[in-house]
Each structure stands twice: as structure tokens, then as C-alpha cells.
Amino acid sequence: MKTDRTIKDNFLVAMVRGNAGIIVVLLLIGALLSALSPVFLTADNLISVLRQISNNMDLALGMTLVMILGGIDLSVGSIVAMCGTLTVGFIVTNGLPIWLSIALGLGAGTLCGFMNGFVVSRFKVPAFIVTLSMMNIAKGVAYVYSGGRSTRIMDEGFTAIGQGYLGFVPLPVVYMIALIAAFIVLLNKTRFGTYIYAIGGNRESARLSGVPIKKVELVVFTVTGLLAAFAGLVLCSRMFSGQPSVGQGYELDAIAACVLGGVSMAGGVGSIGGTVFGVMVIGVISNGLNLMNVSSYWQLIAKGIIILVAVLIDTQKGRGGMLKLARAAKKR
């Protein structure tokens, strides 16, 4: 039993140590915001931060797998919009039962992911191109189906998915935590997870080691599509409407979170823990800017600069920059 315990302890220690840079960044931003705004550290606000980041988290989890695999998925934002629009439309416009509509909506997103994976693995087209195409296709489907209009939905059975609570915790946060746990297990405790690292780290070596590359690629892109669709479902339920115009730029937020969290654009390197902190940094920054009543146009600029600076700091850690920062923080 003693050994089990050390392994678990090591896992936590490794997670903190591996993400020391981003954790420091997160703490610094948190400290700054709590100094600037009395509201920031309240329970209400923190819970609302968690709810706000849940959407990006769902996308970023899938993106982490895709990026460790050495790929990228630009279509997730559009899949969010498509799934929400279709699901709400099926219920309100077509009068289908809720469960069937949800299944069809999720199925459509999964299908998009499957198509991405199929083309990437079978025909060896770069993921950037394939998912860029899918980004347009999924967005197009949402607009064609809805005629560009958003559809309201008030059915409480449906809106509870995104609006409900478990105790005092909003349901989207519950889903998020469950998904994080599932993905940590998937990436660290299964052969499938090991294969993802192997393919992204050295494709040729993985192939010669008998790793079923095509299958893994297909599954990863499909799962990412499903996750995006799920995020779309939760979002439309929370907003009481299916809007074809949501989701713009979501894929970039997810990619930014992964990169902040230490996922390599070249593949082979990254962790769920890192991505989780990456999502939190971006979420806390947005929340802080909102609290300080910064206009959304300025927020874009501020967010861009802060992400760039955070990544710069993180990439310097090998050269001692981040360590100095961490030491300075410790002294304080």
C-alpha cells in the first residue's frame, strides 16, 4: 500500500512541478486582480469564472489530444455553433423529442470529427487544411439550416442541462470536472494515451513499434468532434437559444490554452494538467477585464498581449527566466 501512495503523491508533485511556470502566472494574475477588484475573490465570482471557462475547457481537452498527436483542429468552434443550432432547431422547429434532438446534434458533431480523422489518417492531408475545411462546412450547415436566425428555446427540461446546479455547483462545471478526470486517466493510464504521445513524438518510431496510427488518429479527431458538440449543447442550453453565429474564434482560445499549458505545437509533449491551468489563466484574465469594465474591444487586445507575454515567460523558463520569477515569487 505504501508504494501506491508514493505513486499518487508523485503524480501530484509532478503535476505541480511540471506546470510551475503557468501556476506562478496564474497566482500573479490572481493576486493582481484581487488587489484591483474587491469582487474577484468572492465565491460567487469564482464560481462564475469556473462556469465561464467550462466551455473552453471542453474544447481544450480535445485540442490537447489532437496537438500532442502533432495535429490541430480548427473546426471545433464551428461544431459548437452547428450542434447548438441543430439541436435547438430539431426541438423547436421540427418538434422532435428532446433526447432524439440531442443525440442527433451530438451525432452531427461527432460525424464532423470522424470525417476530419478519416481524411487526415487515410489520405495524409495536413490536419490544418482538413479542419479548416470542416470549419467552413460546419459553420455553413448551421447557417443553411437556420437561415442565419437564432432560435429561442424555453423548455425547462432542455435548459436545465446548462442552467442547472448540483448543490451550489453549476452543471457545466460538474461536466467539466468529470471530463478533466476522464482525460487524465485516458492520457496517463491507457495504452491509447501512450500511443498518442508516441505518434506525436516520433511517428516513424511509433509505426515500427506496432502502434495502430490510423486508428488512434481517427479516434482522437472523433472524440474532439464529440467534445465540441457537447460544448455546443451545453452552451445553447445555457443561452436559451441556438445561434449559428456563436463559436467564432473558440478554436483559437482552445489552442492558446493548450500552448499556455505547455502543449508543443510540434506534438509529442503536453499534459491535461497544463491545459487545465492554461484554460484557467485565459478565463481569469477575461473575468478580470470584465470586472474592471474594460470594453470587449479593448479586451481582445489586452487578452492577446497577455497570452503572448505569458507564453514568452514560459518559454524562457529553460533559460532561467521563469525560475528567477518563481524564486522572486517565493521570497515575497
Next chain:
Amino acid sequence: MGARVLEMRGIRKSFGGTQALTGIDFDLEAGEVHALLGENGAGKSTLIKVLGGIYQPDDGLMRVCGGPAKRIGSVQEAQRLGIGIIHQEIVLVPHLSVAENIFLGREILDRFGFKDDGLMRSRAQEMVEGLGLDLDALAEVGSLSLAQQQMVEIVKAISFNARILVMDEPTSSLSNDEVAKLFDIIRRLKADGVGIIYISHRMEELFAIADRVTVIRDGAYIGTRSIPETSPEDLIGMMVGRSLKSYYSRTYCPRDEVMLSVEHLTKAGVFEDICFQVRAGEVLGFAGLVGAGRSEIMAAIFGSEPYDSGTIRLGGREATFRNPAQAMARGVALVPEDRKRQGLVLCNSVGFNLTLASLKRAMGGLFLSARKKRKLVDSYVDDLRIKTPSSEASVGSLSGGNQQKVVIGKWLASGPKLLILDEPTRGIDVGAKQEIYAIINRLAKEGMAVILVSSELPEVINMCDAVCVVRAGKIEKRLERGELSQETIMRYATGSV
């Protein structure tokens, strides 16, 4: 021998707490080939990097071409001083032409400030021909063979008016013909008064081309010998600090039943009508020139590349594998020739790599078991004596020999009955080689069938029960143990029988 072009005195360098160089002396004369010899990690590359201005030494000075004693502050300064370094890995831009690569970063401009392609091309062509090479300065570098690319590197280094040229393992990916060509160029450079520092693990090359040799071990200067006055045994003794009595270890046992039989294996344009058998407990060598098709034959057997026709039988049963996974399921393992590109996931850990081909053994029910995985990893780290700080250390940080042991361990963990080793000792030091020979010997004794593809003739001669010599995609001859000699193998490999 000409004037002294380089004098290095008391060079020290440490990284963190480790002393990489502890006072190295080295000098070089014009028109001399001075070999630098030492095991991996002995400090050869560090010394070269100090010379090239990449590292700053903690202590010690260098005198170049009789100039003032100094330290070399930057790569640019080294180039100005006439020091050209040809690194082991080729660092050319594949999509640019030979001329563009040679002049990269210091393009010749015309009076309007545009690139003067015509002039660069004719200058490059002159330089290429000056070395007696048959190369078109306009050819795209990516379209050239590895050997030709290396020639371009040499031309590029010379074009800086180099008086000192460093060659780091220049022959590691060259065929024997190409090595001969390289030696011609080296002799030409010598005649022009260029001093050459030559780094290689291949003893026979040193005796063919070098004038003097300096041995370093664990960052310390061991000694300098004149080539005519030394012997390979002497040098190996200096390198490892003890004499290697039984460098090759091989106990020949009675061979067992046929494990693998290959009949009429053919892939158009690559190999043709390949027939051979390997028995359990046997080590069958595959010799031949680089490009003869040996690796391709092995890839076909392992299912990683398709073939056109022929029959492969494993333990009597037909075995046509469409991918490596199927081959692994039947007990075939292949240690590929290029460990960095094909063998390892360099950015990941020792443990990750060791278990990649045998994750089934690390499963505890549905999930990977950390305990089982650790046990598996530890057993191979111990068994193969892999020197690593921990199983979590990045495999890229290990020495070449230990990396190679990780690749071998990874395949042993998959529980093979037939082990194919493709150039298992390329670019690793003598100590590690000796250990790998011992491993091969033990596996054969335990009844594994082993195929050893190697370009190092002493290795196949001393380790194999029999050797198939491959030439231009065909098995030219199967030589039994009693018939093996370097001359015989080379005669069949080059077709001059």
C-alpha cells in the same frame, strides 16, 4: 609536416557540477590529419565546440595560425580565424541549390544590392571542381545523396578559407566507395596545407587516413600517438582505460530448428529472389554496401514495407505481415538502423520508450499499471545495464550507446523469437559495443534466432555463424563461418569475384 596551425592548452570546461573537460592539450599542424578519439561522452564534442566558439572555456587558451593566444568568442570569430566544422548531422537547407547553400548568409550582391546568382554559381562550381567533385552547383541539395551532401558541407567549410577543418564522424552514413572518395578529398586538402581534425569511432579509418591520434577519456587528456607507432589494441586500451581482452564474445552452439525461412522474396527494383534460412540459436549476418537493399529486405520481413512476391515462413507457418503489429504478434522484432528517427521517441522518457512495444505486459486490467510498468522497465534497465539517472529521464539525454540499449530493450520486452538488428552498433563507443555483443551472444545462446545487418565487417565476422553478402538487391553469396574474411566479403559485396 608544416607549421603549427592550432595550439590548444589546458582547456577546461564544466557544466553545472560536471567537469566536461579537465585541461586538454591539443595541437594541429598544416597538412596533417590529427584524429581525436574517445568514447561517447569523453568530451570530444565539447572540445570541438570550444574550438568553434560555441562554448566558452572556463580556463585555457588557443593559438590559431601563430596568432595571439586567446579564447574564441563566437562562431563568427571562429570562421574568421579559418576554422571550419563539419558536424555529424548535415545542416544544409534541402530546398536550396548547392551554390545557395555554400553562400548562405554571405550572398554575393551586385551593385544594385540584388543577389548575383551568376557569380555565386560560377564561384561555387569552381570550388566544387577544385576538390575534384562531380557536382552541379545548381542542383537542389535535397536531391543529392547523403554522401554528396557531405561533400557540399566540406566545400562550404573550405569556402571560408578554412585552415583548420573539423570532421565529426564524417563516414557514419557513407558506403565504402564513398568513404574512399572522401579520403581522396582529405588527401587533396592535406596537400593544400589544411589541418584536419578527424573524429571517428572506426579504427580502420584512423589507420588509413590519420597521421597522429589524440585520445581523451572522461574529459581528460590521455595521450597522443603517431599512427605508425601505435595499434588498435593500444588505442582501445587508452580509450577505455583497460585492455579489452574479449572485445567480441560469441559462443557457438549447435543450431536448432529453422525459425525463419525466406523464399524468392522480391520487390521490383529493390531486391530480387531473396532466399535464406535462420535457425534458432544462430546469428546470421547481412553484409553489403550501403544501399544494397539489406534494410529493405528486413523491413519486408517485419511487415513495415510491402513486397511483391515470395514466401516467408516463421516456425514452419506462413507469415505474411501487412504491418509491424502482426509481425510482433508472431514474435518478430526489428531494431531499426536509425535509432533517432525510427527507434526512439526522443522527447519522451526511458521508461516510455522501453515499454512502447510491449504495453500489454504493463496492463493491470483495463488500465496501465504504474507498478507493473516500473517493474518491467527496471528489469531491462538492470539486465542491459542501461546507464540512466532514472527511468523517467528523457531518452534524448542518454549517450548513443545507452539509447541503443533502450531500443534493444524495447524489442526484447516484446518477447521475440526472431530478432533483427539493423546496424546495432552504429555511432556508439567501444565499451557499449562490447556490451551489445555480449547481449547478442546471450540471446543466441538462449535460443533466439538473430539477424545482424551490419556494415562493420569485423563485427559480422566475429559475431555471426554465417553471413549473406548482398549486392544490388541480390544475395550474392552465403559464407559460412570458416570462410569469413574482410577480403572475401568485400569481393562479393563489390561484385569483383
